[in-house]
Amino acid sequence: MDTQTKANAFHEVLRKMAAGERPDPRLWNEFVAAQNDDLKTGPQIGEKVPDFTLPDQFGKQHSLHSLMGKDGLLLVFTRSADW
Amino acid sequence: MNVAAISYDSESVLSRFSDAHHITYPMLSDQGSAVIRRFGILNTNVPTDVRFYGIPFPGQYLLAADGTVKSKLFLADYQERPTATAVLLKEFGTAKGNSVVVDAGDVKARIALSDVRAFSGQQLGVAVDFDIAPGWHVYGKPLPEEYTPTTVTFDNDLVSGQKLDFPKPTPVKFELLGETLPVYQGRFKAVGDILLQQKLAPGEHQLGGTLSFQECNDNLCKMPQQTRFGIPLRIDSLVPATPK
Numbered sequence: 001m002d003t004q005t006k007a008n009a010f011h012e013v014l015r016k017m018a019a020g021e022r023p024d025p026r027l028w029n030e031f032v033a034a035q036n037d038d039l040k041t042g043p044q045i046g047e048k049v050p051d052f053t054l055p056d057q058f059g060k061q062h063s064l065h066s067l068m069g070k071d072g073l074l075l076v077f078t079r080s081a082d083w
Numbered sequence: 084m085n086v087a088a089i090s091y092d093s094e095s096v097l098s099r100f101s102d103a104h105h106i107t108y109p110m111l112s113d114q115g116s117a118v119i120r121r122f123g124i125l126n127t128n129v130p131t132d133v134r135f136y137g138i139p140f141p142g143q144y145l146l147a148a149d150g151t152v153k154s155k156l157f158l159a160d161y162q163e164r165p166t167a168t169a170v171l172l173k174e175f176g177t178a179k180g181n182s183v184v185v186d187a188g189d190v191k192a193r194i195a196l197s198d199v200r201a202f203s204g205q206q207l208g209v210a211v212d213f214d215i216a217p218g219w220h221v222y223g224k225p226l227p228e229e230y231t232p233t234t235v236t237f238d239n240d241l242v243s244g245q246k247l248d249f250p251k252p253t254p255v256k257f258e259l260l261g262e263t264l265p266v267y268q269g270r271f272k273a274v275g276d277i278l279l280q281q282k283l284a285p286g287e288h289q290l291g292g293t294l295s296f297q298e299c300n301d302n303l304c305k306m307p308q309q310t311r312f313g314i315p316l317r318i319d320s321l322v323p324a325t326p327k
Contacts, residue, residue, distance in 0.1 A: 010129065010130050036128075042123045042124040043122065043123070043152050043155075045152050047152055048149070049122065052118045054111040054118060055111070055112050056109035056110055056111055056112070057094060057106070058098070062087070062109055064150060068146075069085035071084045072084065072085075072147045073145075073146045074146075075146055076086065076142075077142055077143065079135070079138045079141050080091065080096075080135065081096055081100035
């Protein structure tokens, strides 16, 4: 999908939603396709993931190492808790 | 097995969400999406002038204790994503949902869901633990028409898609029949997923289904059996955005 088509899909859907209109199915499908174009999934199986330290919802800092349980960790990347 | 979530939300957004939904696992704040970028999963399709620029391609990694990726799951259709507990069910056989034991005499099956509650359109994990009494066996696939394979099928009032993976059956030669048939004996497990219908009414539901099989011993086959079951499942209404 080319950049312009993708950008249009995003702008159109957001404009409609802000105006309280529902995007038609064709536009919605284009919007979903635009979001998923050239999907990247990050580190490969067998690779080590990058290290990091981030605060949680209680203000506590966690490093990747500190999050690990005995059997490892399920790490879930979500879009937002806000929408 | 620990669980943690990462998003680009601020700590205060995460704190409100966590309070509202009683989340006990860490929800990590990657404001500015530095870690999302470091993982190489920033969604670069989003125009930079759009409010949600900075989101990742959503997905999950199952990591070994040394930080190595054991498995990962990224689905293209963002409306169909398994819960974290569904991944736990598949990898570790830990069912956090309700289960029902279907007792059909020599054939018993415990059918478990990954979650007690779900949203419309959500994907749930399913695990079926079979226990076949000694001396008896049931059938796998592929199978000649006159025999009944072992299946668990969920009703389509709640379920729009389902897939259940059975282990490889054992080929057994039946001298009297002059055939070799795929057979299951003793204890075995089938694991899979169901996709819930969209727009289900919130509240308590019964996830209904049918266990179908034919049991035989060395001398005879019983008539194929179909046993109905129901598993309690709560459907939640879709989560509105946290109040500002």
